[in-house]
Amino acid sequence: MDTLIQQLINGLTIGSFYALVALGYSMVYGVMKLINFAHGDLFTLGSYIGYTVLVVGASWVTATFGIWGGMAIALVAAMIGIGVAGLVMERIAYRPVYKAGRLPLVVSALGMSFVISQGIMAIWGPNPQAYLSGWTPKDFLQFGNIRVPVLQIAILVLALGLMALIYWLVERTTFGAAIRAAAQDRDTATLMGINFNLIIFFVFALGPALGGMAGVMQGLKYTRISFNMGWLYGLKAFTATILGGIGNIPGAMIGGLLLGVMEALFEGYVSGAWKDVFIFLILILVLIWRPTGLFGEKTAEKV
Amino acid sequence: MAAVLQVETLFVSYGAVEALKGISLELDEGDIVAVLGSNGAGKTTLLKSISRLLVPRSGSIRLRGADINKFAPYQLIQQGIAHVPEGRKVFATLTVEENLRMGVFGVRTMAPGKEYKKTREWIFRLFPRLLERRKQLAGTLSGGEQQMLAIGRGLISKPSLMLLDEPSLGLAPVIAQEIFRVIRQIHQEEKVSILLVEQNARKALGLARYGYILETGKIAIQGEACDLRNDERVKAAYLGGAKVNISACGSMS
Numbered sequence: 001m002d003t004l005i006q007q008l009i010n011g012l013t014i015g016s017f018y019a020l021v022a023l024g025y026s027m028v029y030g031v032m033k034l035i036n037f038a039h040g041d042l043f044t045l046g047s048y049i050g051y052t053v054l055v056v057g058a059s060w061v062t063a064t065f066g067i068w069g070g071m072a073i074a075l076v077a078a079m080i081g082i083g084v085a086g087l088v089m090e091r092i093a094y095r096p097v098y099k100a101g102r103l104p105l106v107v108s109a110l111g112m113s114f115v116i117s118q119g120i121m122a123i124w125g126p127n128p129q130a131y132l133s134g135w136t137p138k139d140f141l142q143f144g145n146i147r148v149p150v151l152q153i154a155i156l157v158l159a160l161g162l163m164a165l166i167y168w169l170v171e172r173t174t175f176g177a178a179i180r181a182a183a184q185d186r187d188t189a190t191l192m193g194i195n196f197n198l199i200i201f202f203v204f205a206l207g208p209a210l211g212g213m214a215g216v217m218q219g220l221k222y223t224r225i226s227f228n229m230g231w232l233y234g235l236k237a238f239t240a241t242i243l244g245g246i247g248n249i250p251g252a253m254i255g256g257l258l259l260g261v262m263e264a265l266f267e268g269y270v271s272g273a274w275k276d277v278f279i280f281l282i283l284i285l286v287l288i289w290r291p292t293g294l295f296g297e298k299t300a301e302k303v
Numbered sequence: 304m305a306a307v308l309q310v311e312t313l314f315v316s317y318g319a320v321e322a323l324k325g326i327s328l329e330l331d332e333g334d335i336v337a338v339l340g341s342n343g344a345g346k347t348t349l350l351k352s353i354s355r356l357l358v359p360r361s362g363s364i365r366l367r368g369a370d371i372n373k374f375a376p377y378q379l380i381q382q383g384i385a386h387v388p389e390g391r392k393v394f395a396t397l398t399v400e401e402n403l404r405m406g407v408f409g410v411r412t413m414a415p416g417k418e419y420k421k422t423r424e425w426i427f428r429l430f431p432r433l434l435e436r437r438k439q440l441a442g443t444l445s446g447g448e449q450q451m452l453a454i455g456r457g458l459i460s461k462p463s464l465m466l467l468d469e470p471s472l473g474l475a476p477v478i479a480q481e482i483f484r485v486i487r488q489i490h491q492e493e494k495v496s497i498l499l500v501e502q503n504a505r506k507a508l509g510l511a512r513y514g515y516i517l518e519t520g521k522i523a524i525q526g527e528a529c530d531l532r533n534d535e536r537v538k539a540a541y542l543g544g545a546k547v548n549i550s551a552c553g554s555m556s
C-alpha cells in the first residue's frame with residue numbers, strides 16, 4: 001500500500017513534467033501541423049539555464065532571496081529564456097521553410113535539435129551537471145509511513161497550477177477560442193480578424209516556456225542533468241502527446257500524467273530497468289490501435 | 304451612389320492555372336449584386352481575392368476608393384467587410400456561442416459589452432435555432448444550421464459589406480428559402496451592401512438588383528437582374544430553360 005501511494009506521487013510528479021512538455025508539442029502541432037523535434041532540447045536548455053542561475057545563486061541569488069526565491073528566479077529565467085529561444089527558433093529554422101512542405105520542416109526540426117543539444121555540450125561540457133542540494137529545501141512531510149519531500153509537493157503543485165492556467169486560457173477564454181479556431185482553419189480565422197502571426201508567436205513562446213520550466217523542475221527533483229537528456233524526455237513527452245491525442249490540450253495534460261503514473265507503477269512493481277522500453281511499447285500500441293489518442297475523437301468533425 | 308467596392312481587370316492564377324482573366328465589377332453603397340456561374344467559373348477566387356486570402360497577379364481592388372492592399376487580410380473586418388465563406392467553414396470544435404464570439408474577434412469596438420449582446424440577440428431573432436443550440440459544438444449542427452451560424456458569425460460584426468459565397472449550397476429548398484429571406488431582410492433593414500455569389504441563379508436574380516455571369520474566369524454577361532432573368536442565353540444556360548414569370552423590368556427600382 002505504501003509503495004503504491006509513494007509510486008503514485010512519484011508518477012504524478014514525473015507525469016506533470018511530461019504533461020508540460022507535451023503541451024508544447026501539442027500547441028505547436030495544433031496550429032502549425034508541425035512536430036517540433038527540437039522541443040525536448042529546449043527542455044534541456046531550460047534546465048541548464050536554471051542550473052546556471054543557481055550556480056550564481058550559491059553566492060548571491062540564494063543568499064539574497066533565500067532558497068525558495070532562488071528557485072523561483074531560476075524558473076522565471078528558464079521560462080523567459082526558453083520562450084525567447086522558441087521564438088528565435090521559429091524565426092530562423094521554421095519560417096523560412098513553411099512553404100517548402102513537410103519534409104523540409106522535419107529536417108529543419110531535427111537539425112535544430114542537434115544544434116541545441118550540441119550547443120549545450122559546447123557551453124556546459126559533456127559531463128552531467130548536478131543541481132546541488134544546498135540550493136533546495138530538504139524538509140519532508142510525513143504521512144504515516146510515507147515521507148514526501150516538501151520540494152516535490154511544491155513542484156507538483158506548481159506544475160498542476162500551470163496546467164490549470166493553460167487549460168483555462170485555451171479552453172475558457174476568447175483568446176483561447178481564437179487559438180483553437182486558427183488551428184482548425186487558418187483562412188477562415190483570418191476572415192474573423194484573427195492575426196495568424198500573433199497565434200504563431202503565442203504558441204512558439206508559451207509552448208517552449210512551459211518546457212523550459214519543466215526542465216528546471218526536473219533538475220530540482222532529480223538533481224542530475226545532462227546535455228542529451230532532452231532526447232529521452234522529448235520522446236516520452238511525445239508519447240504522452242500521442243496518447244492524449246495530438247493537438248488536444250486537455251489530452252496532452254492527461255496523457256502526460258497517465259504516462260508518468262504508468263511508468264512509476266511499472267518501475268515499482270515490475271522492473272526499473274525496463275521502464276523506458278515499457279513507455280515505447282505504449283507508444284507503439286497507441287499508434288497501432290488508436291492513432292488519434294484517447295481524446296482524439298473530440299476533434300473529429302461531422303462531415 | 305458611391306461605390307463601396309470596385310474591382311478592375313483582376314487577374315488571379317493558381318500556379319499555371321489562370322482562374323480570373325480580367326474581371327471588373329462594381330458594388331454601390333447599399334446595393335445588392337449577384338455573381339453567378341457554374342462550378343469552377345472563378346466565383347470563390349474572386350471573393351478570396353477581395354478578402355486578400357489570395358494575391359492577384361494584376362488588377363486592382365478598391366474599398367470605398369482606397370486600395371485594399373493598404374489593409375492586412377485580418378484587418379479587413381475592421382473596415383466593415385464580412386466574408387461568409389463557401390462551405391460555411393464554421394469552427395467545428397467551438398460552440399455556437401464561441402463561433403459568434405470569433406466573428407468580432409478582430410473588431411476592437413465590439414468587445415463583449417452591451418453592443419455585442421444586442422447584436423447577438425438580433426442574430427438569435429433572425430435564426431432562433433441558433434439560440435436553442437448556443438452551447439452545442441458547431442460540428443454537431445445540421446448543414447442548414449451551420450449556414451445560419453456562418454451568416455450570423457458574419458453579421459455579428461455589423462458589417463457594411465457582406466461577401467456571401469454560395470449560401471444555399473447543399474441545403475434543402477425550405478432552408479435555402481429561409482436563408483434568402485434573411486439575406487433580403489439584412490439588405491433592406493440594415494442597408495448592408497451585399498455581393499452574393501450563387502449557383503442558384505433563379506433565387507439570386509430574384510434577390511439582386513444587378514448581376515454578373517462568370518464563365519471560366521471572364522464576365523460573359525452582365526446587366527440588371529430583371530433583364531438577365533429575361534435574357535435567352537441566361538434562361539437556357541442558368542435557369543434550366545424553364546419558363547420564368549416575365550416581370551416587367553424597371554418596376555423594382
Ligand SMILES: Nc1ncnc2c1ncn2[C@@H]1O[C@H](COP(=O)(O)OP(=O)(O)O)[C@@H](O)[C@H]1O
Binds near residue numbers: 320341342345348
Ligand atoms: N487551390 C487551388 N489550386 C489550383 N486551382 C484552383 C484552386 N482553387 C480553385 N482552383 C481553380 O480555379 C478555378 C476557379 O475556381 P473557383 O474560384 O473555386 O470557382 P467557383 O467558386 O466559381 O466554383 C477552377 O478551375 C479551379 O479548379
Ligand SMILES: [Mg+2]
Binds near residue numbers: 469
Ligand atoms: Mg466556389
